Amino acid sequence: MQNNTPSEAVSTAPRSAMLIDHVSKSFPILNANGTPGRGTFNVFEGVKFDIREGEFLTMIGHSGCGKSTLLNIMAGFDKPTEGGIIVDGKQVTAPGLDRMVVFQSFALMPWLTCFDNVRVAVRSAHPDWTKQQVNQHTQKYIDTMGLTGSENKRPALLSGGMKQRVGIARAFCVDPTVLLLDEPFAQIDALTRGVIQDELMRMWQTVNATVFMVTHDVDEAILLSDRIALMTNGPNARLAEIIDVDIPRPRTREQLIEMPEYMRLRNHILKFLISHSRRAPAAQETVGTPAAAAAPTPSVEEVCS
Amino acid sequence: MPDWIVRLNVAPKLISLSLLGVMLLGWHLATARDAFVQGNLSDTELMTMEFNGDIIRDENDNYIFNPAKISGIPGPMAVAKKCREEFSHPFHTNGTNDHGIAHLVWYTISRFSIGFLAAAFVGIFVGVMIGLSPLLLQSINPFLQVLKPISPLAWMPLLLYTVQKPQLTAILVVFMAAIWPTIANTAFGVSNIREDYLRVASLLQFNWFRRLFKVILPGAAPAIVAGLRISFGSALVAVVPAEMLLGELGVGYLTWIEWNNLDIAGVLFAILVVGVVGYAMDLLFNRAARGVGYAE
Numbered sequence: 001m002q003n004n005t006p007s008e009a010v011s012t013a014p015r016s017a018m019l020i021d022h023v024s025k026s027f028p029i030l031n032a033n034g035t036p037g038r039g040t041f042n043v044f045e046g047v048k049f050d051i052r053e054g055e056f057l058t059m060i061g062h063s064g065c066g067k068s069t070l071l072n073i074m075a076g077f078d079k080p081t082e083g084g085i086i087v088d089g090k091q092v093t094a095p096g097l098d099r100m101v102v103f104q105s106f107a108l109m110p111w112l113t114c115f116d117n118v119r120v121a122v123r124s125a126h127p128d129w130t131k132q133q134v135n136q137h138t139q140k141y142i143d144t145m146g147l148t149g150s151e152n153k154r155p156a157l158l159s160g161g162m163k164q165r166v167g168i169a170r171a172f173c174v175d176p177t178v179l180l181l182d183e184p185f186a187q188i189d190a191l192t193r194g195v196i197q198d199e200l201m202r203m204w205q206t207v208n209a210t211v212f213m214v215t216h217d218v219d220e221a222i223l224l225s226d227r228i229a230l231m232t233n234g235p236n237a238r239l240a241e242i243i244d245v246d247i248p249r250p251r252t253r254e255q256l257i258e259m260p261e262y263m264r265l266r267n268h269i270l271k272f273l274i275s276h277s278r279r280a281p282a283a284q285e286t287v288g289t290p291a292a293a294a295a296p297t298p299s300v301e302e303v304c305s
Numbered sequence: 306m307p308d309w310i311v312r313l314n315v316a317p318k319l320i321s322l323s324l325l326g327v328m329l330l331g332w333h334l335a336t337a338r339d340a341f342v343q344g345n346l347s348d349t350e351l352m353t354m355e356f357n358g359d360i361i362r363d364e365n366d367n368y369i370f371n372p373a374k375i376s377g378i379p380g381p382m383a384v385a386k387k388c389r390e391e392f393s394h395p396f397h398t399n400g401t402n403d404h405g406i407a408h409l410v411w412y413t414i415s416r417f418s419i420g421f422l423a424a425a426f427v428g429i430f431v432g433v434m435i436g437l438s439p440l441l442l443q444s445i446n447p448f449l450q451v452l453k454p455i456s457p458l459a460w461m462p463l464l465l466y467t468v469q470k471p472q473l474t475a476i477l478v479v480f481m482a483a484i485w486p487t488i489a490n491t492a493f494g495v496s497n498i499r500e501d502y503l504r505v506a507s508l509l510q511f512n513w514f515r516r517l518f519k520v521i522l523p524g525a526a527p528a529i530v531a532g533l534r535i536s537f538g539s540a541l542v543a544v545v546p547a548e549m550l551l552g553e554l555g556v557g558y559l560t561w562i563e564w565n566n567l568d569i570a571g572v573l574f575a576i577l578v579v580g581v582v583g584y585a586m587d588l589l590f591n592r593a594a595r596g597v598g599y600a601e
Binding site for chain 2: 075076077094095096097099100101103105107109110111120121124125154156
């Protein structure tokens with residue numbers, strides 16, 4: 001099987017790190033009393049794209065479009081109803097060190113120190129290393145994320161921003177094929193967020209990682225990404241388009257807001273999101289599934305925030 | 306305020322001490338008896354009382370109450386005297402039933418420790434096994450719910466009949482008191498471990514063993530320790546009546562021995578010893594439990 005080379009643009013595109021091959025996810029509709037009802041609720045269907053080696057790809061969509069579900073499927077936490085995930089020419093179905101996840105909720109082991117939270121990942125990735133090698137490698141990533149001095153603190157003593165730094169260090173230190181970031185800055189206050197975004201970018205550039213991020217923050221997506229994938233509203237969400245971000249790096253927030261290209265992209269994405277939030281009720285009628293009523297329709301303010 | 310007052314946290318200690326003083330004084334006043342007043346008692350009545358040993362003559366030939374024949378609750382001075390007497394020979398052994406107080410404390414602590422540690426070990430093991438499988442937890446939970454409220458002493462006749470040895474029965478009563486809260490809490494803690502931690506474990510390709518010892522047990526540790534704490538308390542409560550009913554030497558049985566001797570000061574002394582031993586064991590447990598817990 002030659003799945004690692006997508007049929008389009010074979011000559012120009014760099015090697016694909018991960019192929020999301022016509023993935024659909026649907027849940028059985030439950031009656032009010034919890035028994036299985038008739039029919040299924042399609043979260044998204046036929047999602048197909050590839051993540052190129054070394055790129056930063058961000059997916060944007062309204063809440064309920066299934067972007068976190070898609071990320072869980074890519075990580076192996078969840079199974080797709082149709083289609084599959086292909087990494088290095090092989091289909092993957094279980095979680096693994098080649099697809100490390102940065103969690104929205106940090107998911108640090110609270111009984112371990114910061115250092116040990118990172119070290120446990122290094123040890124898993126390199127079982128043959130000596131203790132000294134493991135410690136050195138761990139320290140390198142701790143330092144890159146600006147955690148020097150907090151090595152022996154438990155996560156409970158740290159702010160959200162510091163916790164997510166540990167989460168990012170833990171994910172990068174095993175050198176995964178693709179990094180999956182599930183709304184990594186959603187629980188961090190706005191001022192700290194910018195600093196950690198910069199650190200994430202520095203880390204991504206130093207280790208040449210491939211990153212897939214899910215977010216609903218438009219500015220964050222433009223600042224960090226090479227390409228941005230836009231999802232329509234669920235149910236029956238689809239991948240609408242993938243847009244290129246043609247802004248040279250290194251990017252800074254101050255430069256960005258003065259660039260016409262930035263404003264063009266921002267308006268494009270916002271228009272897309274707003275038009276899809278207006279169209280949402282109509283989409284529900286055509287689908288006609290009772291569970292569609294549960295999908296929230298975010299306000300314009302929420303989109304622009 | 307001077308620095309040392311703040312540092313030593315003097316205020317609560319001062320209040321505790323004065324409360325103790327007030328209680329002792331109240332106890333003393335409530336139990337103190339007036340000196341014997343002859344009043345208008347006839348010589349015949351006095352002779353009868355002297356013959357019964359209620360009153361004796363002191364060195365000046367005056368009648369006083371016989372201090373050896375006190376009725377009612379003894380005062381703090383009598384209990385203090387008893388304490389001094391017991392602690393003057395803590396390691397003596399006179400026959401089968403008269404062992405020094407240090408021996409008795411040791412018997413109780415070792416009996417309690419064996420039963421509690423065995424229950425902790427078995428309880429954590431069974432709890433983890435049940436907690437790992439939601440199916441098993443749901444099917445075993447009804448049994449746990451029925452077994453948990455049974456008083457450990459209710460098992461005693463059955464245990465005595467089965468194992469025949471009172472020494473072993475006393476340990477098993479402690480075991481029965483301690484096992485159920487540990488099983489229930491461990492199973493609860495293991496089954497409610499946060500999904501995130503398990504996801505990290507599967508990302509990092511932990512095998513079953515590493516997953517259990519690096520994620521599940523540390524994650525469930527606060528719940529397990531909470532279960533052990535409940536077990537510890539109920540085992541400590543169960544050990545005293547178990548000793549009494551089985552006639553096994555220990556601080557619990559001491560109360561009963563002193564009651565048989567009609568030595569109420571001795572009974573009060575034994576109660577105090579039970580309290581102090583329980584407090585010391587609890588301190589030890591807390592020392593051991595510290596460091597296992599974590600804050601989210």
